[in-house]
Amino acid sequence: MITLADQGTFVTNQVMNKSEDAALIERFLAGEEAAFAQITMKYRKQVYAIAYRFTRNHAEADDLTQETFIRAFKNLGTFRQEASLKTWLLKICTNLSINMTRSGRITKDSGDQVEDHEQIHPPGYEEGLIFDERKRDLYEAINKLPPKQKETLLLKTFQDLTCEEVATIMKCSVGTVKANVFNALKKLRAWMN
């Protein structure tokens, strides 16, 4: 259960994040490239996570994450800071992911395994990769949803995104976001039962 104190902390964090991001953007636009590296470090996991949510494929998620930051690097000068930097980055990544999923370019699910890079995994990593049957069924059901409902649902259930942020990313009204989420949930419940 989220308390009012939690909400207060969340709002304070968002305000601090925004001013911190504004400073990073300013430094980058002044020619300090290290500032962009800091932006990457700060948001890369969130961008990867949203890409993975859409694709369920590590290689594609990796590619989308790289492409998102390349585009951000090229277009940061045109970012008007009306939305937060996080929302802007997630919007870029979501658009790229939607283009990829709708074009059907995604290779078949690689079984949620990270196989492109040799690495030493921390203990429990392998277990973390294994999805139980319920989760797999749920993902399959989400994939059957109409694209707009699926995309809205995946964004709304991603971390702490608000309906307003999802509306900004999806370029629609808050009412549409809520309606899409409601309709998606109704269908999912019917299919899952």
Added chain:
Amino acid sequence: MDKKAIEAYLDDPTRPPQHADDRELVNLLEEISELDVPDPGPDYWNQFNHRLQNRLAEEQTRRQTAWWHKWLRAPIWMSGAVALILLVAFLTLRPQQAYDSPSLASMNQVDLQFLVQLYDDATLGDLTSQDAFTDEWDLELIDEFGTESEAIDLYFEPDSFDGEELKSMWDQKG
């Protein structure tokens, strides 16, 4: 299922819906929220940074050299237009030193005066191109041999060349 109850929950997650049906939907929503994304691990993120830096460096290089790439890719008509502009600029701005030379300027002045004189003179001003062939000897030669060059070739045949005769003819004609 109450749409408004779900919308209210989306606005304020601290107030879960009262109805069992609606709570079921909220539970489903939370279940989707908890679908985790596997963390690829620290090695992946190190490689990620390295690869991204390389791609950004390539991007910067491409941006720096983009102007001449664009120029090479520009349509031919654009190159033609630029060439035309350069030609016009050259013709307009080129130095006109030849006409500024004092000797040439004075020669032009002499030529001008001569022409004025020529056209002011009533007798000379009526001259036509036919009047240029006043020398009957020239006309005869051309009538006989067709062109002046043929006449000269025939006249100065090595076997029949007589320098003395030519000199006397030259003297007679003045």
